[in-house]
Amino acid sequence: MAASGGAAASGGTAQRGQLSREKVLRAAVALADHSGLEAISMRKLAQALGVVPMALYKHVANKDELLAGLVDAVLAEIEPAQEGPDWVANVRRRILSARAVMLRHPWARRVMEAQAAPTPVVLAYMDSTIGMFLAGGLSVDLVHHVMHALGSRIFGFTQELYETDPASAxxxxxxxxxxxxxxxxxxxxxxxxxxxxxxxVVGSGCDDQFEFEFGIDLMLAGVERLHRSGWRSADHDREAASVL
Amino acid sequence: MAASGGAAASGGTAQRGQLSREKVLRAAVALADHSGLEAISMRKLAQALGVVPMALYKHVANKDELLAGLVDAVLAEIEPAQEGPDWVANVRRRILSARAVMLRHPWARRVMEAQAAPTPVVLAYMDSTIGMFLAGGLSVDLVHHVMHALGSRIFGFTQELYETDPASAxxxxxxxxxxxxxxxxxxxxxxxxxxxxxxxVVGSGCDDQFEFEFGIDLMLAGVERLHRSGWRSADHDREAASVL
DNA sequence: AAGCTAGGTGTACGGTGTACGCTTGTCAAT
DNA sequence: ATTGACAAGCGTACACCGTACACCTAGCTT
Known part of the structure; x- marks a missing residue:
């Protein structure tokens, strides 16, 4: 009864190759873009795909893995690393490209923050970014510090704890x-x-793009100065006292 | 039956002033410290207090408000603003105090990230931090940029997207x-x-304290240089070209 | 003594992720 | 052509979550 009813009534099983991991991910990105991050539940996503929730589990291991897939999909939109003699310009351009992507997918920031471990795609992005610094001649130690200092800024976002209220003020x-x-x-x-x-600037908000660039330029300029002055893995006092 | 059984068996209603908002918050902080953020559910917190879940709602509007209370409680541990002629030292010390607090309550970062709006306590902390910059003579415009650039660093944490794996490497x-x-x-x-x-440094991890200080010092040094060079709200090119 | 109220209780509802077993269309090998 | 394996979607069920709502009762006020 239940079985035949299900098969006959739904017709959902008509074509088989209906779903795929890629389709699931694409639908999830679209859903998040359109309805926000809180709209991404296995049930709602399944509903958007016209399918029963458990069907998704044939294509993604679980929700965390789905979210990881979303991050990868977003990261793929960032423009690849450029070659060029000016490492600052290279890095700057890449980061601003990442920022443009994050503006298209505002939910991506929170998803990345909630992820426990980096995916290979994330690692590849970080690796290529590191490569841009190394290609510029920075020492491995300095690059180490720089990556920490830039933090999530390399992914194109800063941690806006509270959205700058658009016009609420x-x-x-x-x-x-x-x-x-x-x-x-x-x-x-x-x-x-x-x-x-x-x-x-519209309304009373401030120019987020300016603020973002101000932040990365402050960092990159400081790093460049450290690099030009031959900064080595000396102690921190030396950095504070003489170079900065 | 059910009513008399509840009253007689539990005895929880013996003393009335048992619970209070403060006790709830303290228990929640302790629970989070001990068992991690995911242990904070209304049900588990109630259980830890020997009380039924709904009892909490007499002291806390809802879970979000509880979490906001946790943030306030944590912020209260940060040492108050110092006065002194060296604004960089003042700010630096305050931020490092905030960092020490965040290390004691590692879950606090994620709670703050998840909060939608700042509480008055958060605003007061930001206001006093701003005051330290202004007292140092920085222009209002420059302070504006600095607050954006420092971001959550003023609360003592950076956005560690992925915990630096302790020894997993x-x-x-x-x-x-x-x-x-x-x-x-x-x-x-x-x-x-x-x-x-x-x-x-223990194990293969890196010295997080060093990295944190490196980051804020890079920022603060850049800001100090901008300030000393009489930076005004000129356009960004000027900053990039001549001052930095 | 009567009633008000603050605070703890119990039940219930709608939501979540997902484990497990079933069915069914499709294809390979017999 | 028949059989069997297999991939993929389905249904049910469970544990957990936040919390609305209606209670009950202790202790105070009047």
């Missing part, structure tokens, strides 16, 4: 705004400063 | 290590470089 009732300014004068002053091209 | 079978070295030569080279005091 200007939307609050005036008395709340006044209380805010009284309680946190520094935050209000700094948040309402909008030092760069006002035309590129 | 040396634990893998030799043939896997060889394959790894072949596939990702840069990573292997950089990861196995251990440029600083070998005595302070």
């Amino acid at each position: 200007s939307e609050l009732p005036p008395e709340a705004a006044a209380a805010m300014a009284a309680a946190f004068p520094g935050i209000v002053a700094v948040a309402s400063s909008r030092p760069h091209d006002p035309d590129s | 040396s634990e893998l079978p030799p043939e896997a290590a060889a394959a790894m070295a072949a596939a990702f030569p840069g990573i292997v080279a950089v990861a196995s470089s251990r440029p600083h005091d070998p005595d302070s």
Whole structure:
């Protein structure tokens, strides 16, 4: 009864090669793009594919593995490493490409943060990034520190703990705004400063692209100076005192 | 039957002031410290307190609010802002204090990352940090950029996407290590470089404290240089070309 | 004594990931 | 042509989660 009913009624088993790991991943990316990360549950994803939840498990081991697959899919959109004499420019361009991808898939950041271990694709990306530094002549030790210092910035995102509220600041009732300014004068002053091209900024938010570039340039410039000054794995005091 | 049995058998209702918001939060911190973040569910926390899950909801609005309370509790452990003529030293010390706290509560980073909005306690911490920069004479615009650039580093953590595997690298079978070295030569080279005091490093891990300080010092030194050179809200090219 | 209220209880619902076994279309070898 | 293996989708079931809602009761106020 149940069996024949299922087969006859659903018709879902008509074509066999319906699903595939790639289709599952593509659907998941689309779903996340469209409905946000919280929409990614095995059940909802299955529903979007017109299939029963457990069907997905034939193509992905479990949810974690699915998420890892999403990360890989996103990383594949980043433009490959460039060759060129200017390692700073190479790295900069790559990172900005990564950032563009992350802007297309805003949920990817949180997925990466939640992942326990890097996939081979992630490792390959890191490896090629490291290669760009090494090709620039940086010492292995310096590259080690740089990778730590840049952290997730190499993947094109910083850890925005709280999204810079788009226009919520200007939307609050005036008395709340006044209380805010009284309680946190520094935050209000700094948040309402909008030092760069006002035309590129909509609403009261700040220019995230500028801030991102400011951050990586600060880092890369510091690293370049360390490198030019022949920084070696000396102790940290030397770095702080003379070079910086 | 059920009612009298519950009242008589449990005895939990004997003293009334048993639970309190503070006790709930303290228990939650202890539970997370001891058993990790995934141990924090309303049910398990209630069990740890010898109480039924729903009892918690008299003291905490919901789980998100509980987690926000945890963040506040952790932030309260950070040493308060110092006064002093050297703003770099002030900030540095504060951040390193925050880092020490985060090392005591490793789960706190992930909780903060998952929070949607900052609590007043978080805002107060950020405000006082901003105040340290402003007291140092930095322009409001520069402080704006600096806060973005430092990001979550001001809370004492960087975004360790993948925990630097403690000794897992040396634990893998030799043939896997060889394959790894072949596939990702840069990573292997950089990861196995251990440029600083070998005595302070256990196993094959690297000195996280050094790396953290390296990162913030790189940032702070860059900022200090910008400040000393009279950086104003000019365009980004000027920064890149002349000052850095 | 009567009633209010704060705080702990019990039940129940809808959601999650996923283990396990069944069915069924497809193809290979007999 | 028949059989059998096999891949893939299905259904059920379980344990766990957060939490809405209706209780009950101790202790205080009036």
